[in-house]
Amino acid sequence: MSSDLLEKLIxxxxxxxxxxKKSAQRMALYLLDKNKNGAKEIASSLSDALENIQRCxxxxxxxxxxxxxxxxxxxxxxxxxxxVESPSDLLAIESTGGYKGKYYVLMGRLSPLDNLGxxxxxxxxxxxxxxxxxxxEIILALSSTVExxxxxxxxxxxxxxxxxxxxxxGIPIGGELEYVDSNTIARSIISRVEINDD
Amino acid sequence: MSSDLLEKLIxxxxxxxxxxKKSAQRMALYLLDKNKNGAKEIASSLSDALENIQRCxxxxxxxxxxxxxxxxxxxxxxxxxxxVESPSDLLAIESTGGYKGKYYVLMGRLSPLDNLGxxxxxxxxxxxxxxxxxxxEIILALSSTVExxxxxxxxxxxxxxxxxxxxxxGIPIGGELEYVDSNTIARSIISRVEINDD
Numbered sequence: 001m002s003s004d005l006l007e008k009l010i011x012x013x014x015x016x017x018x019x020x021k022k023s024a025q026r027m028a029l030y031l032l033d034k035n036k037n038g039a040k041e042i043a044s045s046l047s048d049a050l051e052n053i054q055r056c057x058x059x060x061x062x063x064x065x066x067x068x069x070x071x072x073x074x075x076x077x078x079x080x081x082x083x084v085e086s087p088s089d090l091l092a093i094e095s096t097g098g099y100k101g102k103y104y105v106l107m108g109r110l111s112p113l114d115n116l117g118x119x120x121x122x123x124x125x126x127x128x129x130x131x132x133x134x135x136x137e138i139i140l141a142l143s144s145t146v147e148x149x150x151x152x153x154x155x156x157x158x159x160x161x162x163x164x165x166x167x168x169x170g171i172p173i174g175g176e177l178e179y180v181d182s183n184t185i186a187r188s189i190i191s192r193v194e195i196n197d198d
Numbered sequence: 199m200s201s202d203l204l205e206k207l208i209x210x211x212x213x214x215x216x217x218x219k220k221s222a223q224r225m226a227l228y229l230l231d232k233n234k235n236g237a238k239e240i241a242s243s244l245s246d247a248l249e250n251i252q253r254c255x256x257x258x259x260x261x262x263x264x265x266x267x268x269x270x271x272x273x274x275x276x277x278x279x280x281x282v283e284s285p286s287d288l289l290a291i292e293s294t295g296g297y298k299g300k301y302y303v304l305m306g307r308l309s310p311l312d313n314l315g316x317x318x319x320x321x322x323x324x325x326x327x328x329x330x331x332x333x334x335e336i337i338l339a340l341s342s343t344v345e346x347x348x349x350x351x352x353x354x355x356x357x358x359x360x361x362x363x364x365x366x367x368g369i370p371i372g373g374e375l376e377y378v379d380s381n382t383i384a385r386s387i388i389s390r391v392e393i394n395d396d
Contacts, residue, residue: 005243015236016225016229039248043241
């Protein structure tokens with residue numbers, strides 16, 4: 001209906017995660033009808049980002065320079081490396097402000113069915129970095145799934161004489177038990193921590 | 199974190215309806231990391247649409263030409279006009295395939311608090327069209343809200359000797375009574391229709 005350009009815009013917007021045909025139509029009409037400036041901004045920042053954003057040479061995070069801000073930051077502990085699955089996981093950890101080491105972004109997790117092996121995840125480069133920079137601790141902040149577990153075990157098996165840890169899994173802070181799924185509760189019981197007297 | 203361009207893209211994406219900071223971040227990282235082609239398509243079709251899409255001279259629908267496809271279509275009943283609030287309402291009615299008349303898009307509804315009066319909604323132009331084209335029926339397909347009702351009454355009061363109808367409100371087809379809100383049920387009882395024997 002109405003115009004091919006509108007149809008095409010709606011179709012293109014449906015590639016966005018979580019956006020179906022109805023939401024795409026709502027977005028397209030909103031942009032063209034109510035917020036042309038916003039639409040211009042989106043078009044131009046998308047083009048800019050596509051042209052200029054690349055992978056960080058050291059940690060594979062998205063960046064505009066050769067190295068990302070974290071890798072360039074010399075005040076951070078360069079002997080601790082936190083391995084995450086995606087740029088959004090890195091941003092989530094950064095937003096806590098509590099971690100002061102470096103990162104390594106796998107851009108996925110081991111999944112042979114999707115043709116994601118160690119090479120696609122840059123694991124050889126990670127192992128090289130670990131040797132070269134004499135890393136002392138690797139924190140695996142991977143998702144709690146079969147593939148996440150497999151990736152963690154694979155990395156653990158390929159390093160020697162280094163402390164390898166995993167982030168803890170359990171009940172979310174502030175979460176009420178009755179609303180937490182049974183797998184998480186089971187996991188939190190298995191990983192229970194003894195309370196000391198001190 | 200990471201890069202100004204990424205930050206800007208995320209911020210720009212939050213203008214989209216229903217998109218907050220988390221979804222915008224997910225969209226931006228998905229586009230830059232997993233679907234660069236999709237991102238290019240969105241950027242270019244947004245720019246194309248912004249440059250070329252305008253309002254139809256006759257019905258105010260979005261279109262690439264002077265007149266939209268519906269207004270140009272001479273097989274459609276030009277003596278019946280369906281008044282809608284927005285381009286998406288028009289598309290929704292068109293998608294049923296059941297309506298063969300013309301349209302008029304108000305781009306809003308009467309709302310003095312938002313500075314939306316008859317002039318902003320193009321009601322003078324609508325009344326002119328009604329006279330000039332000797333329209334026989336006006337179907338008001340406006341939302342069932344206070345403003346929608348006010349808009350309907352305003353239009354009804356400004357035309358003479360023409361059949362003015364409103365779309366019916368009631369229980370959705372296939373909807374189960376227990377899941378329908380009480381206002382809709384109350385309305386459907388008030389607008390009950392007698393069953394005839396024929």
